[in-house]
Amino acid sequence: MDVPVTDQKNPFWMLKGGHEAPGWGPLEQDARAQKLEVVLFDRDAWALVRAAAPPTQYEGLVPMEPPAGLYLDNQGRNVYIADGKQVAGPRDVLASLGEPAQELLRKLGDPDIVLERLGRAY
The missing domain is CATH 3.30.70 (Alpha-Beta Plaits)
Incomplete structure (x- = not known):
């Protein structure tokens, strides 16, 4: 949510x-x-x-x-932040993180899992 x-x-x-x-x-x-x-x-x-x-x-x-990433509270509510602003979703966050993040997205397919692997889920 x-x-x-x-x-x-x-x-x-x-x-x-x-x-x-x-x-x-x-x-x-x-x-x-x-x-x-x-x-x-x-x-x-x-x-x-x-x-x-x-x-x-x-x-x-x-x-x-x-930092850019997914912010998730203990009730399941979330906000995606990139460059200090709220963005629509995980792909926007990954776009702000550059080519290494995009490469990992191509390998794994799931942008939220990529954020977690990159240590960008808070």
């Missing part, structure tokens, strides 16, 4: 942190209060958010530009 992303004007940020990082609680509160858009959330490792600037206020969560 693809996740609709409503805030197209702001960039994506990936917040990474351990399960016990103190910033998860405030992040959830801000999401409920609609202070920022949390697109996907996997408390064991990361959150994918949209915000005008890197969200640095969450203790223990490090903001970074999200």
Whole structure:
């Protein structure tokens, strides 16, 4: 199930942190209060958010530009990201990764499996 992303004007940020990082609680509160858009959330490792600037206020969560790939939460919702933008599907992500990814796609045939093999499934 693809996740609709409503805030197209702001960039994506990936917040990474351990399960016990103190910033998860405030992040959830801000999401409920609609202070920022949390697109996907996997408390064991990361959150994918949209915000005008890197969200640095969450203790223990490090903001970074999200690498190209498939982002999948524990409820089966997904978003494909390439070059910092949401794209339609796995083939678009693979196109952004260049010829080695295309070669692997020709060998394996399934673009999602290729993303997983390349370590691009989060």
